[in-house]
Amino acid sequence: MTTEEKIFEAAFKVFQNKGFMGARMQEIADEAGINKAMLHYFFRSKEKLFEAVFMKAFGKLAPQINEIFNSDDDLFEKIRKFTASYITFVIEYPFLPQFIIQEMNNNPDFVEKFLKEEQRPNPIKLVKQIERAIELGEIMPLSPKQLLLDIFSMTVFPFAAQTLVKGIIAISDDEFIALMEARKVHISTQIINAIQKG
Amino acid sequence: MTTEEKIFEAAFKVFQNKGFMGARMQEIADEAGINKAMLHYFFRSKEKLFEAVFMKAFGKLAPQINEIFNSDDDLFEKIRKFTASYITFVIEYPFLPQFIIQEMNNNPDFVEKFLKEEQRPNPIKLVKQIERAIELGEIMPLSPKQLLLDIFSMTVFPFAAQTLVKGIIAISDDEFIALMEARKVHISTQIINAIQKG
DNA sequence: ATTAAGTTTAACCATTTGGTTAGCAAAGGT
């Protein structure tokens, strides 16, 4: 593994645990097992290093989301696939959602930056699909944006608010993962139950 | 307004915007229009000041949640009341959820601290109520914890991930509030549709 | 008027922090 990769992994870890403000360059260097000056040698500054880490983190999520947003599946099938594959993915990177959400909240200008990216999640196709399903009478009439929010909320929130959730419903890390596994099918079942006619 | 109150309000504001790590004592002092030494005079340290602010913030939310958790209403009525009153409340303090979630994630030991509080949100009564409704055949069989998560997710997530949400579905602050207003009834409708039999 | 307690300020301190510099060592091209 190259030094640059070591730095990247270490930075990813530390930024995720401490956030941009809480992270210390020295800690990242220690974690990578290298000299602090190397951080500045490869990445010019803390900001630049963070930006690289953040964009890569987001870059892992975005295409995954987009692929499903824009697939040619049936609406119900899309919902099933999205919840299942998103949760599968996030169980592997359990701190990604809270990291992304936190840094975006603390740094709203970031939003603009990455919204210009090609790979940004773009829900317009899905929104249109929802509208058509309503017209065709396949589902109850509702606001597509609300439905989108429903899907995202149910899927992402438990990970984003992990510590709080585990605390309030009093479960261990293992139980949490089991609950999320079960949630893969639970969410789509709930949503489809709620919106389908008849 | 006493100096102590001024400090408290200023600290609330700054901690909410910057988080514990990002907040600067000097900024809090400036915001309160007082000398930095006063912060240490009234609250011994940054940690103590933060703890006071955080506990008060949480103390605003917790009783509100608990009141509905433990009311004697019918299950459906409870869900309706919870989503509506929670959203009404949070529209007034839009940064509370992300603040609480963020600091808990960055500081997991905090969870233990406040879980010992009397006023902590305790869902056991609601869980039992869900179980009874299933036995009586009023709703479809499902995991009460999943249902709890559904309700919380749909209600809290849009506020917790505010910046991201506004960015992705491309809406202004005003449109966001309008969407949340509509959401008061949308959420309970969706959930009740999903779980009720027949 | 005096005292004692609480409140406020400016100056100060030690430590931490992001960042820089100068120099070394290895590699590679000529």
Add this chain to the structure above:
DNA sequence: ACCTTTGCTAACCAAATGGTTAAACTTAAT
């Protein structure tokens, strides 16, 4: 062999930061 580039380190620096101190001011009780 010589030079240039690249990777790397130890020592250093200026600024920022949480926290302290000693003195001044205010208020109310005696």
